[in-house]
Amino acid sequence: MKKVMVILILAVFIASIAVVNFMGILPVPKDSQTYVTSIDVPSVNLLGENGREIKPTPLGSELLYTFDFIATDGGDEFYEKDDENNPNIVTLAQTLMVFPTNATNKEVEFIIDRPDLAYYHEISKSIIFMQPGVITVKIKALDGHGASTTVTFWARSAEDQQG
Amino acid sequence: MSKIQKRLRIGFVCELVLALAALAILIVGAVIGRPGLVTFSAITVGILLSLAICFLLGILGKLDPVVKWFERAILPTLKKVWSAFRDSMKTLLTLVKMQLKEKMDMSALRSKKKFFFKLIWLIVEFVLITLIFYFLFYFVQLLGLFSLSRNIPVSVISILFAVMLLFSVITDTVGLMKSLYFSKDNTVLLTFPATPSLIFFSKLVTYYVYELKKTVMFLIPMFIGFGIVKGYGLYYYPWLLLMFILVSTVPVLISALLSIPSMFVYVFLNRVKVLQYILYACAGVGGFIGLWLLLGIIPKDINFIETWGETYWEVQAFLKSYTENFAPIYKFTELIVGKSVGFNNVVFHSETVKSLLIVAAIDIAALVLCFLISKPLFCRMAATPFEFKKKNSIKEKQNKVASPFKSALRKEWISGLRSNSFIKLVGILVVVMPMMVYLLSSIYASMKLSTFGKQMTVAFTVMLMLLLLLMTNIEIASTYSRDGASSYLNKVQPAPYALLLFSKLFFPIVIAFVGTALTTLIFMGFTYLKPLEAMLVGVSVFAMYIFHIFSAAESDIMNPQYKRYATFNDQASNPNESKTALLAVILSIVVAIAALLLSGERSRGVWTKIAIVTIALAIFKVITYLSKIKAFYKEKQ
Numbered sequence: 009m010k011k012v013m014v015i016l017i018l019a020v021f022i023a024s025i026a027v028v029n030f031m032g033i034l035p036v037p038k039d040s041q042t043y044v045t046s047i048d049v050p051s052v053n054l055l056g057e058n059g060r061e062i063k064p065t066p067l068g069s070e071l072l073y074t075f076d077f078i079a080t081d082g083g084d085e086f087y088e089k090d091d092e093n094n095p096n097i098v099t100l101a102q103t104l105m106v107f108p109t110n111a112t113n114k115e116v117e118f119i120i121d122r123p124d125l126a127y128y129h130e131i132s133k134s135i136i137f138m139q140p141g142v143i144t145v146k147i148k149a150l151d152g153h154g155a156s157t158t159v160t161f162w163a164r165s166a167e168d169q170q171g
Numbered sequence: 172m173s174k175i176q177k178r179l180r181i182g183f184v185c186e187l188v189l190a191l192a193a194l195a196i197l198i199v200g201a202v203i204g205r206p207g208l209v210t211f212s213a214i215t216v217g218i219l220l221s222l223a224i225c226f227l228l229g230i231l232g233k234l235d236p237v238v239k240w241f242e243r244a245i246l247p248t249l250k251k252v253w254s255a256f257r258d259s260m261k262t263l264l265t266l267v268k269m270q271l272k273e274k275m276d277m278s279a280l281r282s283k284k285k286f287f288f289k290l291i292w293l294i295v296e297f298v299l300i301t302l303i304f305y306f307l308f309y310f311v312q313l314l315g316l317f318s319l320s321r322n323i324p325v326s327v328i329s330i331l332f333a334v335m336l337l338f339s340v341i342t343d344t345v346g347l348m349k350s351l352y353f354s355k356d357n358t359v360l361l362t363f364p365a366t367p368s369l370i371f372f373s374k375l376v377t378y379y380v381y382e383l384k385k386t387v388m389f390l391i392p393m394f395i396g397f398g399i400v401k402g403y404g405l406y407y408y409p410w411l412l413l414m415f416i417l418v419s420t421v422p423v424l425i426s427a428l429l430s431i432p433s434m435f436v437y438v439f440l441n442r443v444k445v446l447q448y449i450l451y452a453c454a455g456v457g458g459f460i461g462l463w464l465l466l467g468i469i470p471k472d473i474n475f476i477e478t479w480g481e482t483y484w485e486v487q488a489f490l491k492s493y494t495e496n497f498a499p500i501y502k503f504t505e506l507i508v509g510k511s512v513g514f515n516n517v518v519f520h521s522e523t524v525k526s527l528l529i530v531a532a533i534d535i536a537a538l539v540l541c542f543l544i545s546k547p548l549f550c551r552m553a554a555t556p557f558e559f560k561k562k563n564s565i566k567e568k569q570n571k572v573a574s575p576f577k578s579a580l581r582k583e584w585i586s587g588l589r590s591n592s593f594i595k596l597v598g599i600l601v602v603v604m605p606m607m608v609y610l611l612s613s614i615y616a617s618m619k620l621s622t623f624g625k626q627m628t629v630a631f632t633v634m635l636m637l638l639l640l641l642m643t644n645i646e647i648a649s650t651y652s653r654d655g656a657s658s659y660l661n662k663v664q665p666a667p668y669a670l671l672l673f674s675k676l677f678f679p680i681v682i683a684f685v686g687t688a689l690t691t692l693i694f695m696g697f698t699y700l701k702p703l704e705a706m707l708v709g710v711s712v713f714a715m716y717i718f719h720i721f722s723a724a725e726s727d728i729m730n731p732q733y734k735r736y737a738t739f740n741d742q743a744s745n746p747n748e749s750k751t752a753l754l755a756v757i758l759s760i761v762v763a764i765a766a767l768l769l770s771g772e773r774s775r776g777v778w779t780k781i782a783i784v785t786i787a788l789a790i791f792k793v794i795t796y797l798s799k800i801k802a803f804y805k806e807k808q
Binding site for chain 1 (some may be wrong): 173255319321334338474475476479483484487528611615618619621624625628631634638642645752
């Protein structure tokens with residue numbers, strides 16, 4: 009019973025910090041800026057297949073973009089900075105939409121949950137896959153108001169394609 | 172057809188059918204690409220086909236010479252071994268039952284009605300804990316705290332599991348050390364018609380059953396909640412039960428091994444008291460240095476929502492470093508919950524059999540080591556008569572006449588110092604509690620809080636103080652019963668019972684008062700409340716402590732557990748302690764919620780009202796405690 013009490017006390021200590029921080033923070037006063045309210049990605053383009061457009065399929069409340077991963081000739085995975093030989097590049101440069109259209113700061117950042125599988129290329133606004141697998145990308149507005157959207161990509165391996 | 176021939180034919184058909192079924196599973200596993208399933212079913216097919224071939228050879232009469240040789244040379248020995256094994260198991264069962272009766276509350280087994288209610292209560296408890304974990308994991312998944320794809324990585328539950336295992340190893344090491352080497356019942360157990368090995372093994376099994384009970388009520392609900400949120404298949408749940416039967420052996424066996432060095436350290440520290448006090452002082456200084464270091468790393472402006480982008484990656488880096496640095500425990504968790512592959516949760520994977528074999532090997536190695544190292548030590552310790560252990564170097568002193576209350580206080584003071592219970596109490600209430608409140612208040616101070624946020628800080632501080640204060644009262648719920656066989660002494664002394672019984676509460680109350688006063692002063696330095704209001708918070712908390720300590724003592728008077736402590740001392744599970752712990756949690760939550768809801772900006776004098784109510788409750792409890800001593804104490808056995 010004492011062990012449970014010690015765990016409970018530690019849990020209350022840690023949880024109280026999180027709860028107070030999430031629910032008790034003083035709201036930042038509003039200013040005259042127009043903030044981003046939503047971000048939309050209706051489709052993406054696959055550069056390796058001459059810019060073929062991929063439409064999403066719903067995955068719960070999110071969107072899933074599926075494409076087949078093209079491996080190297082030797083069947084190995086690609087490495088970072090090996091962009092020239094890697095055909096597994098998904099670009100959002102043409103399709104990414106930020107609302108409202110008159111938002112003061114339309115800059116967004118890309119956060120990839122599996123940096124071991126893919127990375128974001130800043131200049132081309134593309135996601136470059138090094139290995140097949142599932143990655144989730146959070147696209148977040150940089151105006152400080154936290155509007156964001158999450159998209160999931162599934163680069164299917166040879167086995168997934170057969171299955 | 173002879174009876175044996177019939178049995179052989181039935182056996183052959185059964186083995187063949189089962190082998191075909193396993194083969195079908197193997198083919199399915201190969202088609203859907205599950206290497207774990209393929210390996211497992213291939214092994215099963217191999218074993219079943221080998222058995223089928225044996226049965227076939229038996230039917231064809233090819234095994235007759237082997238059977239005859241077996242009946243002549245092996246069977247008598249096997250029968251002897253089996254009979255010895257059966258007798259040993261019977262004795263083991265009796266020994267375990269006997270020890271469990273002392274260690275766990277088995278009173279429910281005496282009547283069907285009690286057993287039924289106990290079972291219902293256990294099921295309700297299990298479901299409630301599972302629901303709590305389910306909602307916890309559900310919200311973690313919903314908020315995407317650990318994964319952008321709204322998933323809960325295995326590393327998260329692995330960390331929780333590792334913390335629980337660590338706690339289990341620590342508590343089991345202390346418990347097993349006392350049970351194996353210092354328990355009063357060892358000398359009695361050694362007089363039973365059982366081998367010392369069996370008695371030693373019975374101690375381990377008793378602890379294993381106790382560990383299993385704790386696992387069923389905490390770890391299994393946690394893993395079930397995780398499984399429901401992650402959408403595991405139905406086969407996950409029986410697998411989970413099976414795994415925990417195996418998993419629960421690990422902390423017990425590791426603790427049995429660790430109990431040896433712990434015992435030597437314990438004995439040494441008990442002999443050299445100065446070293447013990449130096450160690451306590453070092454722990455206190457270490458705590459202060461730790462607090463100072465923690466205060467140094469608190470950021471100036473904590474805002475998780477604004478900085479979540481960076482915090483998220485710090486969390487990910489932490490999870491990654493955990494999986495790398497604690498790979499064995501991570502693999503251990505993967506053995507239970509499996510792996511996430513793409514969008515699927517795969518319970519049986521390529522490493523399942525390997526991990527299973529490793530865990531089994533660890534168990535066997537630990538058990539063998541226990542028998543080689545712990546058992547001889549256990550036998551030596553248990554066989555040494557305790558009467559000759561003590562060196563009599565007590566100086567004779569002139570007896571000073573004192574009042575009964577003063578004498579009782581003096582006795583409590585001496586026994587408290589000897590058993591280190593005062594040092595532990597001072598450590599928790601006068602050192603840890605103010606330090607925790609200081610750290611928490613410093614963290615709150617680095618947040619820009621709204622009025623509601625400030626109210627929440629008061630509520631959480633009150634809750635933390637109450638949990639720490641009331642936790643120390645759990646032992647008070649057995650303070651009189653711990654006297655065991657000598658408990659009658661209080662009833663024969665020529666002094667009022669209330670004075671003698673209160674003497675056991677006097678020092679804990681004084682220490683709690685000092686701790687509460689110190690913590691309130693720290694709280695006063697940080698809170699938005701006025702000094703008088705902050706002081707009233709302290710008064711309310713202390714009044715709740717008084718209410719709770721007298722409730723705990725009263726429960727021990729009304730339902731004494733003398734017999735329980737006559738043999739096992741502090742290892743017994745006491746229903747009064749469980750009720751006191753539950754009351755501690757409820758009171759802490761209720762007072763914290765009341766503080767949160769009532770302490771709005773507009774509500775004036777709310778802390779005066781709360782203080783009055785809590786003081787009234789404390790006075791009421793003191794009165795009922797005294798009146799119950801008067802009415803029932805003498806008769807209660």
